[in-house]
Amino acid sequence: MIYERVIRPEMARKINHMLGKIPQGIRQIVEFKYGAKIYICTRNYRGSFFTGEDYDIESRLDDPDLLTLAHFSPPERAIFMYDFSIEEVERNQILAYDPFLHEYGHALDFALGEISCHELYEYCHQRGLDWYGNLNVYECFAEAFATYFLKPPENYKPRHWFEHLPTGLKQQNPVLFTFFKSLEE
Numbered sequence: 222m223i224y225e226r227v228i229r230p231e232m233a234r235k236i237n238h239m240l241g242k243i244p245q246g247i248r249q250i251v252e253f254k255y256g257a258k259i260y261i262c263t264r265n266y267r268g269s270f271f272t273g274e275d276y277d278i279e280s281r282l283d284d285p286d287l288l289t290l291a292h293f294s295p296p297e298r299a300i301f302m303y304d305f306s307i308e309e310v311e312r313n314q315i316l317a318y319d320p321f322l323h324e325y326g327h328a329l330d331f332a333l334g335e336i337s338c339h340e341l342y343e344y345c346h347q348r349g350l351d352w353y354g355n356l357n358v359y360e361c362f363a364e365a366f367a368t369y370f371l372k373p374p375e376n377y378k379p380r381h382w383f384e385h386l387p388t389g390l391k392q393q394n395p396v397l398f399t400f401f402k403s404l405e406e
């Protein structure tokens with residue numbers, strides 16, 4: 222993975238660890254063919270923005286009450302991880318599920334030609350695991366990706382509304398579950 226503007230080396234190390242959870246076939250598509258890169262930067266450096274169907278990330282980043290830790294920018298083919306301590310976030314249980322994996326899911330979606338809007342539209346539209354995944358097809362795909370690849374330890378119980386287990390994905394969205402499974406092989 223190509224890193225840019227790394228202001229937190231420990232975050233890069235943590236991300237390398239997370240990348241280990243992603244099958245090589247997917248990494249070939251996202252990193253080598255599509256050329257996705259990752260910025261670990263301050264919020265001042267945002268690059269350009271992608272606005273989903275009905276969701277404006279620019280206004281969300283400006284909202285101090287909302288904690289935006291990361292986003293994906295299709296024009297730059299870049300995952301932006303903002304300046305936060307992953308350890309602190311995990312300690313405070315603000316976000317136990319993995320924001321990096323979610324953004325990587327967006328990168329995969331675009332690397333596959335926005336498959337969430339085309340081949341998988343029917344299964345991404347209003348079939349997220351929660352309201353966030355139901356915002357639009359992109360969020361559904363990214364949430365489902367993170368859920369599938371987070372691979373929590375056995376007997377792990379979700380602590381927050383936004384945490385889900387692969388078994389939940391299998392029940393709620395079996396087509397996406399099977400799709401990710403096929404990419405693993």
Ligand SMILES: [Zn+2]
Pocket residue numbers: 323324327359360363
């Ligand atoms: Zn997202």
